[in-house]
Amino acid sequence: MADAALRLESLFGQLLGVPLPVRVRAWDGSQAGPPGTPTLIVRNRRALRRLLFKPGELGLARAWVSGDLDIEGDLYTALVLLSGLFWERGDDARTLAQALRDPDVRAAVRGLVKLAGPPWPPAPPREEIRRPRGHLHTRRTDRRAISHHYDVGNDFYGLVLGPSMVYSCAYWDDVGGTLQDAQRDKLELVCRKLGLKPGMRLLDVGCGWGSMVVHAAREHGVRVVGVTLSQEQATYARKRVADEGLTDRVEIRVQDYRDVRDGPYDAISSIGMAEHVGAERYLEYAESLHALLRPGGRLLNHQIARRPHHDESAYQVDEFIDAYVFPDGELAPIGTTVTQLERAGFEVRDVESIREHYALTLREWVANLEADWARAVQLTGPGRARVWRLYMAASAVSFERNHIGVNQVLAVRTPESGVSGMPARARTWN
Structure with missing residues (x-):
């Protein structure tokens, strides 16, 4: 033929x-x-x-x-x-x-x-996650899902993310600036929204490779606990903290957020982590963070959101993402997230959409991957490299076309007195 x-x-x-x-x-x-x-x-x-x-x-x-x-x-x-x-x-x-x-x-x-023609059916690629039977978002299944995505190799992530090692949406004040500058500006924006000051105690939930904890401790003089479920991330973050001379102010733990018991904290950052929590566990997540904050303490929740559906009961997760990228990950509309935070006792003070910023960030990551494709394949194999290229490029298009968004939600554990400690004018962040 x-x-x-x-x-x-x-x-x-x-x-x-x-x-x-x-x-x-x-x-x-x-x-x-x-x-x-x-x-x-x-x-x-x-x-x-x-x-x-x-x-x-x-x-x-x-x-x-x-x-x-x-x-x-x-x-x-x-x-x-x-x-x-x-x-x-x-x-x-x-x-x-x-x-x-x-x-x-x-x-x-x-x-x-x-x-x-025959034969039928072809076996799935080995990169596809094999799912055991059981409930989603237990401690065990969450550890497994996080390991599938994040324990791909620190060298591979370094190739994709660049020197900042930040795996979340950057903040582009200048579209002509560098990815590293934009990621630094995002971390600084989070610190300013949280009102960090020397001597405060910060919990960074889903601390990744330690970018937020290092920035907060070095630039704002706070004491930080960072928690992650990824052994590879924790190893990298601990070395980074030591290299920065911050071991007296920063602790990295391999720990589930549900097992953190040493509050209260003055502030909590959760950047690109809540997507892993799941709809059934989201209220528990919000209540756990609320309980860990002192009265007047602030939470910055940075999270991808999907658009609401007319029939929410018929919503299905993205099959490609679920099978190859973020197993058990779930996106919620921003309205649902705000409602759950408020149900947990938070007062939501600000919601900032930075959707276009994520499209720019993803295009930079794809460019990094494509520019060093042979090395990426060597580090992780051709199938996994292809997974990351498709998911990042498709996600960039989804953000550009407003199919998904990303929001920073600033919330406070307002005391019974009603004195929140927030600035009188929105977005002065001091």
């Missing part, structure tokens, strides 16, 4: 109900589709078997991670063009059943099955 691409273009168009907006190159070298667009490379028939066996986002993810599918040309443009054609349609039984009532769809599926 020397016309596989033409056949694929026709079948995908028939299946989706619209022409495929990108060019296709098939395993036989044939090409078809609109010129001047990114090219979807279908390297082998196994890619089709992956899509047919698991239609929707997970099948696409498996084909991408294994290298059966690839994109030639601008990845961001391809993601925008393909958005909504495959993964946003969903692949639950009801959606498939409805689609298969259409005779054109059934004919397209039969054509793809014939083109794909």
